[in-house]
Amino acid sequence: MSEFLLDIENLKTHFTVRMGNLLARQHGVLRAVDGVSLHMKKGEVLGLVGESGCGKSTLARTVVRLIPPTEGAVRFDGMDLTTLSPSLFRKLRPRMQMIFQDPYASLNPRRTVYDTLAEPMLAHAIHPRKTIPRIAGELMEKTGLSRRDVRKYPHEFSGGQRQRIAIARAIALQPSLILADEPVSALDVSVQAQILNLLRALQKEMGLTLMLISHDLAVVRYMSQRIAVMYFGKIVELGTTNDVFAHPLHPYTRALIRAVPVPDPPSERSTFFSPLKGDPPSPLNPPTGCPFHPRCPHATNECQQNAPILTEHFPHHTAACLHVNKIHTLPI
Amino acid sequence: MPLLTVKNLRTYFHTRNGIVRAVDKVSFSMEPGETLGIVGESGSGKSVTMYSLLGLIPSPPGRIEEGVALFDGEDLLTASKNTLRSLRGKRIAMIFQDPMTALNPYMRIGAQVMEPLLVHEGCSRNEARRRAAEVLTQVGIQDAAARMDRYPHEFSGGMRQRVMIAMALITHPDLLIADEPTTALDVTVQAQVLELIRERQRDLGMAMILVTHNLGVVAGACKHVLVMYAGRVLESGPVHDIFHDPRHPYTRALMQSMPSLSDTSDTLFTIPGQPPDLSASFTGCPFAPRCHLAKDYCSDIPCTLEEVWPGHATACVRTLRNEL
Incomplete structure (x- = not known):
């Protein structure tokens, strides 16, 4: 029995895409997730950050087998999900749940909240049928909604309330693992704070293992104990929240931290500080060597040729950069 | 003025x-x-x-x-x-939030950026094209002359937003x-x-x-x-x-x-409740039901923006009465 609840080992998810025009059709390989290893202890909150298109959502979806993996292993409680038969996987499935970004799209508009909450409980038959109405009411209250509203339809709720419903649905089966994919990015600031506090309270109370995917560093910092930074399908830095924010090792992490606009007006109004030039590279035409080198301010010739591997530079703090020794002493 | x-x-x-x-x-x-x-x-x-x-x-x-x-x-x-x-x-030019829906997917980038010049300044097509390429270069699109013949879907989100900015700035608003x-x-x-x-x-x-x-x-x-x-x-x-x-x-x-x-x-500090329903009419401060400093009269007295300091105005009745 492994000490980890979730054990992702060298996971790869590649997609075949068609390129070129009708006459000169080619097939390309898009490496959305390209060799990710991550281990999560029971009860841990891990924040996964990165720009859009870096593969963070694909990673989460591959873990719960919404997308089949190309290579690698995902062990949940010691069992490899990638090779598990569908019927055995179905038995495990209640223990891992997802919360999606858009509460307007992730709830069925034609079903009452009760139907939405009851469905997973009926499908997996984890509670006696008779107790479901009571449990649905409890779930509503647990997530800060009114028990009476259980017969309403999603359109009768605001965005924040819908996200509460999505959370209620996710915890209905008393899962051990929750993968939350940008759970607050569609919400307003004041509502975002409510949802984050709710997620954090539930995580503590139920001892949930939570993978929080977000592009918002402040959100991730508030919620997580450890942070994984993803770029171009790979983890480029992994460490405790404090280490990653206080001593970021990878130039990409440093750039992400610097790019967050600070809600404090500068005394002299100069310019915005944009630490990175250019856009992320095309995943169909990956750069040689380190995928970050075309945008990296510290890149050398070596970076164009050799791809760095994720190495532990400090205890429990790993990064994939050839120049960590040079960079980590620089001020952020 | x-x-x-x-x-x-x-x-x-x-x-x-x-x-x-x-x-x-x-x-x-x-x-x-x-x-x-x-x-x-x-x-x-x-x-x-x-x-x-x-x-x-x-x-x-x-x-x-x-x-x-x-x-x-x-x-x-x-x-x-x-x-x-x-x-x-x-x-007056405007940049919208979502560059994917604000650009016309059927029109080439160049044609969209040129349009304000053709409509408002009666430029010749060649002149407009030259200026469009210039503005696109200024907003950081490399190889602008060639990329003008591309369509919006061939650009990334950041690039599309640059195109929108170029379009907005081309007439020097x-x-x-x-x-x-x-x-x-x-x-x-x-x-x-x-x-x-x-x-x-x-x-x-x-x-x-x-x-x-x-x-x-x-x-x-x-x-x-x-x-x-x-x-x-x-x-x-x-x-x-x-x-x-x-x-x-x-x-x-x-x-x-x-x-x-x-x-x-x-x-995290949270604001309780939800923003008000704007189809219901209210006389006082719209924030009063969610405000932890609100008094009963906040919902009754019409609130208007008044200066507390030259240039700095608030609509909070209690602040204006020096109660906070």
Whole structure:
């Protein structure tokens, strides 16, 4: 029995895409997730950050087998999900749940909240049928909604309330693992704070293992104990929240931290500080060597040729950069 | 002389479920070259205010009930369609939030960027093409001449937003309205785009209204700020005063509920409840039901924006009575 609840080992998810025009059709390989290893202890909150298109959502979806993996292993409680038969996987499935970004799209508009909450409980038959109405009411209250509203339809709720419903649905089966994919990015600031506090309270109370995917560093910092930074399908830095924010090792992490606009007006109004030039590279035409080198301010010739591997530079703090020794002493 | 003065703007939507008071007595004014930030959550009336100025409110159900918006002496709210058409895209340009839906997917990038010149300045096609390539280069699109023949879907989000900026700036407008220009973008790209807008703004000496819900963006880009809630302006003032000495409980609550990179406190401050339903009428402060400092009379006394300090105004009755 492994000490980890979730054990992702060298996971790869590649997609075949068609390129070129009708006459000169080619097939390309898009490496959305390209060799990710991550281990999560029971009860841990891990924040996964990165720009859009870096593969963070694909990673989460591959873990719960919404997308089949190309290579690698995902062990949940010691069992490899990638090779598990569908019927055995179905038995495990209640223990891992997802919360999606858009509460307007992730709830069925034609079903009452009760139907939405009851469905997973009926499908997996984890509670006696008779107790479901009571449990649905409890779930509503647990997530800060009114028990009476259980017969309403999603359109009768605001965005924040819908996200509460999505959370209620996710915890209905008393899962051990929750993968939350940008759970607050569609919400307003004041509502975002409510949802984050709710997620954090539930995580503590139920001892949930939570993978929080977000592009918002402040959100991730508030919620997580450890942070994984993803770029171009790979983890480029992994460490405790404090280490990653206080001593970021990878130039990409440093750039992400610097790019967050600070809600404090500068005394002299100069310019915005944009630490990175250019856009992320095309995943169909990956750069040689380190995928970050075309945008990296510290890149050398070596970076164009050799791809760095994720190495532990400090205890429990790993990064994939050839120049960590040079960079980590620089001020952020 | 101010470039734009808006007084008592009220835009209502007459729907089957009643009258939605989307913008209710909004007033502000701005000087040439100034940057004004408008912050507020969704539904606070930021975008409707901007659309009202440009005559882009769908009518029906929308109707401008009252107000004046003087732009260089001309009232935008009563101006004829032709006058508005000659101003929009020429002297007043707008950047929208989502560059994918704001660009025409069937038109080549070059043709879209050239269009304002062909419409407003009667340029020849060759001249327009040359200038479009120049502007696209200025906004950081490499190899602009060749890329002008591409379609929007061939560009990334950040690149599309650059195209929108190029389109907005090509006629050297006096006023740029940027409605959430970076909300759809990643932080690193957001920083690039904001820097670009500021740079171009300085070069052209144009005024800008930056509509956003991101307080960090406002702090970095604006000189003056309006804080909107439920269709009204609750506080307005210089950016320093708003951030360091906010005089409305809503502004304070908004700032406290943002998770920040420096703060590692255990629970986030939250504002209880939901924004009010704008189809219900209320007399007092719209924030009163959610405000932890509210007294009974807050919901009864009509609240109007008044100065607490020259240039810094609040609509909080208790602040104005010196109770807070």
